[in-house]
Amino acid sequence: MATFMGINLFGLFGQLLVGLINGSFYALLSLGLAIIFGLLKIINFAQGAIYMLGAFAAYLALQYFGIGYWAALIVVPLVVGLLGVLMERFLIRPIANEDHLYSLLLTFGVALVLQGMFTHMFGSSGLSYAIPDALKGGTKLPFMYLPNYRAWIIIASLIVCVGTWWMIEKTKLGAYLRAGTENPALMQAFGINVPLMVTLTFGFGVALAGFAGVMAAPVYSVSPDMGSNILIVVFAIVVIGGMGSIGGAIITGLGMGIVEGLTKYFYPEASNTVIFLVMVIVLLIKPAGLFGKEA
Amino acid sequence: MSTTRPEKIRINDLHAFYGESHILHGIDMSIGQGELVTLLGRNGAGRSTTLKAIMSMVGRRTGSIVINGTETIDMPAHKIAHLGMGFCPEERGIFSSLNVEENLMLPPAVRSDGVSVEEIYEMFPNLYERRYSQGTRLSGGEQQMLALARILRTGANILLLDEITEGLAPVIVQKLAEVLMQLKGRGLTILLVEQNFRFAAPIADRHYVMEHGHIVEEVHAHELEAKTELLNTYLGV
Numbered sequence: 001m002a003t004f005m006g007i008n009l010f011g012l013f014g015q016l017l018v019g020l021i022n023g024s025f026y027a028l029l030s031l032g033l034a035i036i037f038g039l040l041k042i043i044n045f046a047q048g049a050i051y052m053l054g055a056f057a058a059y060l061a062l063q064y065f066g067i068g069y070w071a072a073l074i075v076v077p078l079v080v081g082l083l084g085v086l087m088e089r090f091l092i093r094p095i096a097n098e099d100h101l102y103s104l105l106l107t108f109g110v111a112l113v114l115q116g117m118f119t120h121m122f123g124s125s126g127l128s129y130a131i132p133d134a135l136k137g138g139t140k141l142p143f144m145y146l147p148n149y150r151a152w153i154i155i156a157s158l159i160v161c162v163g164t165w166w167m168i169e170k171t172k173l174g175a176y177l178r179a180g181t182e183n184p185a186l187m188q189a190f191g192i193n194v195p196l197m198v199t200l201t202f203g204f205g206v207a208l209a210g211f212a213g214v215m216a217a218p219v220y221s222v223s224p225d226m227g228s229n230i231l232i233v234v235f236a237i238v239v240i241g242g243m244g245s246i247g248g249a250i251i252t253g254l255g256m257g258i259v260e261g262l263t264k265y266f267y268p269e270a271s272n273t274v275i276f277l278v279m280v281i282v283l284l285i286k287p288a289g290l291f292g293k294e295a
Numbered sequence: 296m297s298t299t300r301p302e303k304i305r306i307n308d309l310h311a312f313y314g315e316s317h318i319l320h321g322i323d324m325s326i327g328q329g330e331l332v333t334l335l336g337r338n339g340a341g342r343s344t345t346l347k348a349i350m351s352m353v354g355r356r357t358g359s360i361v362i363n364g365t366e367t368i369d370m371p372a373h374k375i376a377h378l379g380m381g382f383c384p385e386e387r388g389i390f391s392s393l394n395v396e397e398n399l400m401l402p403p404a405v406r407s408d409g410v411s412v413e414e415i416y417e418m419f420p421n422l423y424e425r426r427y428s429q430g431t432r433l434s435g436g437e438q439q440m441l442a443l444a445r446i447l448r449t450g451a452n453i454l455l456l457d458e459i460t461e462g463l464a465p466v467i468v469q470k471l472a473e474v475l476m477q478l479k480g481r482g483l484t485i486l487l488v489e490q491n492f493r494f495a496a497p498i499a500d501r502h503y504v505m506e507h508g509h510i511v512e513e514v515h516a517h518e519l520e521a522k523t524e525l526l527n528t529y530l531g532v
Contacts, residue, residue, distance in 0.1 A: 172400070178392040179401055186388045189350045190402035190449075191376030 013144040015265040023257015024157035032208035034249035038181040042103040048231030049111035054213020069132040080210025081203040088202035118224035126221025242292020300327030303484040309358035311348040320508040336505035342488040381451025387442040391431040398430040409450030436467035
């Protein structure tokens with residue numbers, strides 16, 4: 001077994017990989033939250049439930065319609081995004097002018113309803129979803145065994161995250177989004193249909209969670225509480241990164257996955273709490289978050 | 296004067312509200328094509344609110360606002376710009392998350408014959424030099440130029456400008472006066488909210504004086520001398 005200065009490299013790299021994979025999901029979910037928060041100024045508590053919905057949608061699509069993994073990767077985010085569009089239009093918009101506490105409670109309610117529905121229909125024990133044939137097996141690296149599907153998770157989520165970042169920071173569409181985040185009233189006066197932009201943005205942020213759900217189905221067990229478990233951590237990550245920063249959400253998501261992985265290797269007892277510890281420290285030192293702007 | 300030109304803006308009995316507060320109490324005004332009209336008055340008289348009410352940026356508005364012959368009082372806010380309107384808010388509204396060029400290119404074209412980007416950079420060379428700087432890193436004067444240039448590029452031919460000289464050095468104020476005269480020469484219609492009467496007097500065709508959400512006086516350019524005293528009482532200088 002390979003060791004370096006008393007460290008078991010095999011174990012260390014294994015945990016780093018797990019950390020990177022968790023971090024990929026954190027990044028996708030917190031990115032969606034950050035996009036939605038930026039334009040709508042609401043905290044979407046349903047993001048975790050929608051991630052769970054994405055995983056179930058992939059499972060059900062395969063069971064009942066014979067839609068495989070690759071098709072699900074495209075179809076499920078579209079369907080989930082459409083649900084997001086309807087949710088924004090008919091649930092969130094009517095209370096958009098009320099205190100943000102209402103929309104927070106509303107999305108929390110949606111999360112509970114979704115989770116309750118799926119628990120009722122499928123029970124709380126997890127269902128399994130097979131890894132697609134093309135990504136079965138793995139590669140033997142000098143210090144670790146790298147399963148292909150896990151490598152795919154990291155690559156695919158990086159592509160989606162960086163692509164989203166590029167779209168928001170470097171394109172005209174993104175300029176509309178950034179400007180709308182700063183001053184929606186002026187964007188309306190310039191002739192931009194801001195309500196439509198808000199609806200589509202919410203749909204896109206939610207679709208990211210749906211995409212993460214499909215990606216997660218083959219590695220985590222598909223269960224009704226998978227969303228609520230991860231969401232608590234994702235909220236801590238959003239607080240660490242700073243609300244509303246797109247790049248910050250991605251970097252913090254991946255970074256915290258790695259921190260968690262390293263902790264699992266060096267001091268496993270703290271691995272479930274280390275992110276919250278980081279959150280407390282960040283809040284004490286830089287309350288707006290690592291990438292947030294001071295108010 | 297306005298009767299001989301095609302009417303670009305006609306406002307009748309305009310009331311505007313922010314929540315429970317009733318800000319405008321029945322405004323009537325008419326602006327003809329190519330006119331430069333100012334709204335004078337003290338702070339809080341309702342001048343900025345009048346511009347915002349025209350752009351439907353207030354809580355609620357009633358009455359009638361006809362732009363280019365189209366009634367807009369029930370129109371969604373994002374459709375109003377497409378009647379050829381360009382709005383420059385008092386706080387300038389330069390976006391800090393966008394660079395200068397992104398700010399310039401941001402508003403969609405509302406008519407086909409906007410000022411070209413080349414022409415804008417010719418008119419405001421500073422903007423060209425600093426086109427990749429963050430929008431809010433510009434000096435106050437440059438930001439004002441950018442806010443103005445931004446709506447000229449869209450082809451808007453009715454401009455609503457709110458306090459564009461506020462806090463700017465005299466040489467920049469002079470430059471803005473030149474630009475406005477140039478635009479007026481091109482046939483653009485301009486409604487200007489202005490505190491700086493010395494800036495407005497020589498370039499405007501008419502002035503409306505506002506107080507407590509009403510229009511209390513209309514002064515044509517040729518009546519300025521005769522009504523100086525009256526204006527001084529209203530503006531409280």
